[in-house]
Amino acid sequence: MTSAQQVATPVATAGTPRRRGRPGEPRRVAYLYILPAVLVFALFILYPLIRTAQFSLYEWNGLGASTWVGLSNYQAVFTEPQLRGAFVHALVLIVFYAVIPVTLGLLLAATMSRAVLRGLGFFRVVLFLPQVIPMVVVAIAWRQIYEPQGPLNDVLRFVGLDSLARPWLGDYTWALPSVGIVGTWVGTGLCLVLFLAGMARIPRELYEAARLDGAGPLREFFSITLPSVRGELAVALTLTVIAALKTFDLVYVMTSGGPGTETTVPSYQVYNNAFLLGRVGTATALAIVLTAVVFAMTVVINRVGERGQR
Amino acid sequence: MTLFTRTSTRWGAAAAAALLIAACAPGGDDDDAGDAPTAGDVQTDASELGDVTLTVWDQEVREGQTEQIEALNTAFEEAYPNITIERVSRSTDDLRTTLRLALSGEDAPDVVQANNGRPEMGQYVASSLLTPLDGYAEAYGWFDRFPESVRALASYSEDGATYGEGELYGLPQMGEIVGLYYNKTKLDALGLEPPATTEDFEAALAAAQAAGEIPIQFGNSEPWAGIHEFGFIQNQFSDAETIRNLGFGRPGSSWMSEDNVAAAETTVSWVDSGFFVDGFNGVSYDSAWQSFAQGNGVFFVGGTWLVADLTSAMGDEVGFVLTPAGASGQNLVTGGISIPWAIPANSDAQDAAAAYIDFITSSEAMTAVTEAGNLPVIEADQQTTEGLQAEVFDAWAQAGEDDLLVPYLDYATETFYDTITAAVQNLMGGQSTPQQFLETLEAEYTAATGS
Numbered sequence: 099m100t101s102a103q104q105v106a107t108p109v110a111t112a113g114t115p116r117r118r119g120r121p122g123e124p125r126r127v128a129y130l131y132i133l134p135a136v137l138v139f140a141l142f143i144l145y146p147l148i149r150t151a152q153f154s155l156y157e158w159n160g161l162g163a164s165t166w167v168g169l170s171n172y173q174a175v176f177t178e179p180q181l182r183g184a185f186v187h188a189l190v191l192i193v194f195y196a197v198i199p200v201t202l203g204l205l206l207a208a209t210m211s212r213a214v215l216r217g218l219g220f221f222r223v224v225l226f227l228p229q230v231i232p233m234v235v236v237a238i239a240w241r242q243i244y245e246p247q248g249p250l251n252d253v254l255r256f257v258g259l260d261s262l263a264r265p266w267l268g269d270y271t272w273a274l275p276s277v278g279i280v281g282t283w284v285g286t287g288l289c290l291v292l293f294l295a296g297m298a299r300i301p302r303e304l305y306e307a308a309r310l311d312g313a314g315p316l317r318e319f320f321s322i323t324l325p326s327v328r329g330e331l332a333v334a335l336t337l338t339v340i341a342a343l344k345t346f347d348l349v350y351v352m353t354s355g356g357p358g359t360e361t362t363v364p365s366y367q368v369y370n371n372a373f374l375l376g377r378v379g380t381a382t383a384l385a386i387v388l389t390a391v392v393f394a395m396t397v398v399i400n401r402v403g404e405r406g407q408r
Numbered sequence: 409m410t411l412f413t414r415t416s417t418r419w420g421a422a423a424a425a426a427l428l429i430a431a432c433a434p435g436g437d438d439d440d441a442g443d444a445p446t447a448g449d450v451q452t453d454a455s456e457l458g459d460v461t462l463t464v465w466d467q468e469v470r471e472g473q474t475e476q477i478e479a480l481n482t483a484f485e486e487a488y489p490n491i492t493i494e495r496v497s498r499s500t501d502d503l504r505t506t507l508r509l510a511l512s513g514e515d516a517p518d519v520v521q522a523n524n525g526r527p528e529m530g531q532y533v534a535s536s537l538l539t540p541l542d543g544y545a546e547a548y549g550w551f552d553r554f555p556e557s558v559r560a561l562a563s564y565s566e567d568g569a570t571y572g573e574g575e576l577y578g579l580p581q582m583g584e585i586v587g588l589y590y591n592k593t594k595l596d597a598l599g600l601e602p603p604a605t606t607e608d609f610e611a612a613l614a615a616a617q618a619a620g621e622i623p624i625q626f627g628n629s630e631p632w633a634g635i636h637e638f639g640f641i642q643n644q645f646s647d648a649e650t651i652r653n654l655g656f657g658r659p660g661s662s663w664m665s666e667d668n669v670a671a672a673e674t675t676v677s678w679v680d681s682g683f684f685v686d687g688f689n690g691v692s693y694d695s696a697w698q699s700f701a702q703g704n705g706v707f708f709v710g711g712t713w714l715v716a717d718l719t720s721a722m723g724d725e726v727g728f729v730l731t732p733a734g735a736s737g738q739n740l741v742t743g744g745i746s747i748p749w750a751i752p753a754n755s756d757a758q759d760a761a762a763a764y765i766d767f768i769t770s771s772e773a774m775t776a777v778t779e780a781g782n783l784p785v786i787e788a789d790q791q792t793t794e795g796l797q798a799e800v801f802d803a804w805a806q807a808g809e810d811d812l813l814v815p816y817l818d819y820a821t822e823t824f825y826d827t828i829t830a831a832v833q834n835l836m837g838g839q840s841t842p843q844q845f846l847e848t849l850e851a852e853y854t855a856a857t858g859s
Contacts, residue, residue, distance in 0.1 A: 153434050159822075160508050161535035164434045241629075245695065246687030265687025267629060270839055273690075356631050357689040358834040373505040375823045376531055378434070 147389075154383035159376035171383035181384060184362045185391075187274055188343050191363065194278025195285055195342030200334050202282070203289025204327075208319050210290075211297040222294065226287035233284070237351035240280045241267065244352075267353050273360045277348050285341065289334045296327035332403025336396055343392050364388045450547040454488045454763035462760050463494045463517040465510070467503045467747060472716025476780030480768050483776075487767070491760055500747070504528065511537040516754035518761040521747040522578060524562045525819035526571060526657060529750070533577055534568025539751040540575035544762040550579065553769070557813070558583075558785055562748040571656050571819070578748025579769050582713075582777055583785040583804055585743030585813070586636045589700065589708040589718065590727050594621060598706070602727060606644045606734035613683045616706040624678075625705030626688040627696025632818075632825070634832030638675060639742040639817055640709045644734030645671040648814055651740065655815035657824075659857040663850040667735065672835060672842035679836050689837050701726075712800050713746070716781030719796045728799045730807065740814050741807050745785055821856035 154171050158164035175181050206225070210218060228236065243250050244266035251263040266276040304322050313321065324331075346365035349355060355362035355370070362370075364384055372381035451457060468477040474497070481493050496517065498506065504523065510516055511532055522529045522538065532538045545551050551559075558580065565574035588609075590602055595612070598619055603609035613623040628634045642651065646667040653661035662668075678684065685691065685705060700708040701721035710718075718726050730739035749768065751761045767773065774784035778791040788801050807813050818825040828849060835845040 156434055158434045159531055159535070161512055161531055161537060166433070241692070244690065246685075246690055247699075265690025268687050268690025268837070270837055354630055356629065356830070356833050357837050358830050358839055369505075370826070373508060374527075375826055376508070376527070377823075 150382045151386055153378055154386050156379050158378045160372065160378045161376070164379075167379065171379045172387065174380055175383050175387050180359050180362065181367055181380070183359060184364045184367045184384075185387075187361060188345070188363050190274055191278050191281060191345055192339055192342040194275070195281040195345070196335055196338035198282045199285035199289045199338055200331065202286045203293050203334065204324070204331075206286070206290050207293035207297055207327075208323055211294060211323075212315070222291065225290050228284040229287050233347040234351055236280060236284060237348045240283075240348075241352045244276055268357050270357055270360055273353055273357060277345075277352055277361055280348055280352075281342065281345065285338050288337065292330045292334050293327050296330035297323060300326045328403055332399055335399045335403075339395050339399065340392055343388065343395065446543045446546075450544055450762065451759045452547050452763065452766075454760055454767075455490060457757075457760050457763075458490060460491045460757050460760040461494055462491055462519065462757055462764055463496065464519040464764065465496045465498070465503060465507070465517045466521050466749075467498055467500045468521075469497055469499055470713060470717065471720065472781035473713070476776050476782060477768070479776055479780070480773055483772075484764060484767050488763070491764075493764070511752050511754070514754060516752040518751065518755040518757045519764055520750055520752060522750045523747050524578060524580075524745065525816065525825075526568075527818070527822050527825055529562065529577060529748070530564060530568045530571060531822060532568075532750075533564040533566070537753050538577045539753050539755070539758055540566075540577060541579070541751065541762070541765075542575050544766075545576055548762070548766045550576070550766075550769075554579065554786060557808070558745055561744045561815070562750075578750035579765050580745030580748040580785045581769055581773065582746035583743070583783045583788065584712045584746050585730070585741045585783075585800075585804060585807055586640060586709060586711045587731060587741055587800075587803055588640070588729050589710050589714070590729070591700070591703065591706050591722075592725050592727050594703075594706045595727075602729045603732045604729070604739070606732050609644075609732040612706070613678070613681075617682060622685045622705040623683040623707060624685065625696050625700040625708045626684045627691035627693045627699075628688050628833060628836065629690055629692045631829035631833050633693045633696070634836065635816060635818055635825075635828055636711065636742065637709055637836075638671070638828075638832045639814075640731055641675050641678075642668065642671040642817075643731045643740040643742060643814060645674070645736075646740075647736045648738065648740055648811070651814040651817075654853065655817050655819050657820040657853070657856055661853075663846045663853055668846055669842060670735075672845050675835060676838075676842055679838070684836075689833055711743070712783045712804070715783065715797055715800055719781055722796075724795055726796050728796055728803060730803050730812065738810070738812055739806070740812050741803070742814055742816060743807070744813060744815055821852055824852060824856075827852050 155166060155168060156164040157167045157171070210221065215221070242248055245251075246263075246265040246268075250266065254260065254263045264272060266272050269276075300322065305318060308318050308322055344365050345363050346369065349361055349363050349366045350369070353361045355366050365388065368381045368385045368388070370381075371377040371384065464481075466477060468474055477495075481495060485491065485493055500523075503521065507520060507522060507528070511520070512535070516537075522532060529538070541550070559576055560572045562578040562580065563574050563576050564571055588603070594616070595602065598612070598615050598621075600612050600615060601608070603612050616623040626633065626637060628637070639651075646665075650661050650665065650667065652658075654663065685696070685699075688696070691699075697708060697710060697714055697718070698721075699705065701718055712728075715728075730741045733739045749765045751758055751765070755761055769785075771787060771790075774787045775791060777784040778788075778793060778797070781797060783797075783800055783804055784791065788804055791801065793801050818828055821827075831840070831845050831848045834840040835842065840848070
């Protein structure tokens with residue numbers, strides 16, 4: 099209780115020479131130290147956030163006067179099929195951006211850290227490479243791969259799978275998975291590198307002991323490797339889930355949300371509503387909801403990750 | 409107790425901050441920046457304006473367009489050494505998204521290309537962000553230079569509610585129509601003439617298909633191309649007045665009318681017959697016309713902005729005709745003007761901006777436009793051209809004389825672009841029936857026009 103009072107009362111005790119903290123250090127000065135950071139934070143994060151929240155209560159075309167509409171923009175986010183659909187698509191993308199890369203990354207890392215592999219560095223670099231290429235470049239390259247007469251279909255036809263060849267990004271069933279696969283391609287390397295780092299930390303003795311007890315590779319993986327990289331798992335999931343939820347570049351470049359509205363995602367709808375359709379209120383409401391979803395997901399993932407470490 | 413006080417103080421502070429911010433609603437200050445000049449005030453001699461830096465935002469990024477605007481800019485700077493042009497060039501899409509913020513800012517550009525439909529120019533006018541040009545038009549004689557039909561496409565009432573009349577807000581440099589490009593060699597091989605009627609056209613498509621050719625090359629992954637394709641078909645079924653009412657968002661028409669049903673059904677039947685290239689919803693616009701230029705496809709529905717690109721890729725192999733005539737018996741063609749040049753209300757060099765617009769739309773400029781392979785909006789008949797360009801000029805002249813021009817369908821309402829692009833993709837992708845397609849469009853049209 100004492101410590102709480104110390105933090106809480108500096109303003110109240112201002113001007114009095116009485117010091118209740120540890121001797122030699124005026125507590126109020128501490129606030130000065132963090133002031134620059136607080137200012138920057140308030141100016142570039144807090145203020146825009148509050149303004150965004152405020153805009154979401156108005157109907158505004160971004161140019162003229164605005165009208166107060168209360169929560170009806172939020173209502174639109176949950177009731178308009180197009181906007182709601184965007185969130186559904188984002189959930190599907192989480193599978194491709196987070197679930198598959200994390201699974202693949204774990205498998206690859208477990209294999210790579212066990213086997214004495216020639217050219218391990220090479221594989222690591224190759225798998226990590228997609229991470230360092232700008233997403234727009236990635237999107238343009240994959241758009242060409244997916245073209246009706248593009249390399250992917252050429253290969254399918256070459257091996258006799260003509261019936262599978264299709265305009266991937268123009269196909270109502272396959273457009274969203276096609277975008278998702280690119281996310282998998284990009285995300286796997288990141289997960290792999292994180293898990294490799296985590297696994298390198300595991301003491302060899304643990305495995306030796308396990309082996310002496312008669313554990314096979316599977317048992318080792320589930321009893322030693324997986325629990326040991328729980329922290330990395332949480333980090334990887336946090337990063338990839340956020341990446342899935344805020345996907346914009348891939349959709350913008352590859353499909354513009356099409357065909358129809360099959361690949362729209364929340365961020366794309368925010369952009370579309372704010373800058374193209376002139377519905378700033380709807381766009382900001384969408385952005386706030388998206389922020390809340392990202393925040394909630396992050397909290398859940400980290401809770402789960404931490405619980406395991408205790 | 410302390411804990412309680414602490415929390416409530418914090419909430420109090422947050423609430424105070426929120427109230428402080430909420431006091432100023434977004435976009436609340438609707439000040440009328442810059443009053444419209446009258447003809448008497450206008451300084452038409454740009455060399456008398458002193459040193460001016462003119463910031464110009466354009467979207468002339470295609471082959472022929474960059475060339476001509478750069479030539480004109482250089483010529484303008486030579487004629488008026490006191491004026492420096494700062495050119496900011498972006499793709500149509502990029503310009504469209506950044507213009508909104510730029511116009512409402514204090515430090516707005518001096519000349520911008522603002523798309524003339526309701527989603528852009530209409531909203532800017534309604535928010536008093538563009539300068540009405542009537543005063544300049546009088547001073548420079550633009551009313552004589554540009555026919556009524558051209559000016560109407562960039563005219564709005566002061567509140568932005570009525571499109572097609574009122575004050576002038578921009579001047580275009582080029583004309584554009586979305587007609588039918590065809591591959592001459594392939595059509596000759598099929599023993600066919602360029603189609604003049606829907607019947608001819610459908611026969612040609614069937615013949616092309618039978619010969620193993622791609623009848624219509626098409627790419628719709630940037631969905632706006634679909635507007636052109638559907639408009640092209642609609643033009644063969646509806647009469648000009650109906651399409652104009654729908655396009656300008658005037659009350660009095662219906663998307664559910666018989667002719668529109670026929671157009672939508674024909675679109676689907678052409679898709680089902682395989683008249684369009686396979687997988688068009690997954691092909692981008694650029695790769696579609698490039699593929700056509702490489703000899704894949706007999707026909708391509710495209711705008712005259714591709715003339716320079718197609719000429720340099722195909723030479724004499726490519727031809728251009730107006731949309732085939734259908735039930736109406738007229739070769740109605742979608743089109744109008746290229747994106748007009750306007751002056752932001754917040755520009756601080758409006759006189760110089762007007763001088764610039766005058767310069768790039770003058771007779772000499774029209775010649776420069778022609779030389780760069782494009783279609784000048786006026787005086788096209790006074791230019792000397794050959795090949796594809798000559799065919800395009802003839803088509804444009806005929807469209808003007810016979811009153812065949814109909815507007816783009818996405819002009820209709822502020823969000824019609826989004827609605828119709830997705831709707832056409834769904835229709836052509838087999839995801840919605842003609843009935844559902846038309847109901848989608850009708851719902852927004854009636855909501856906006858109140859009819």
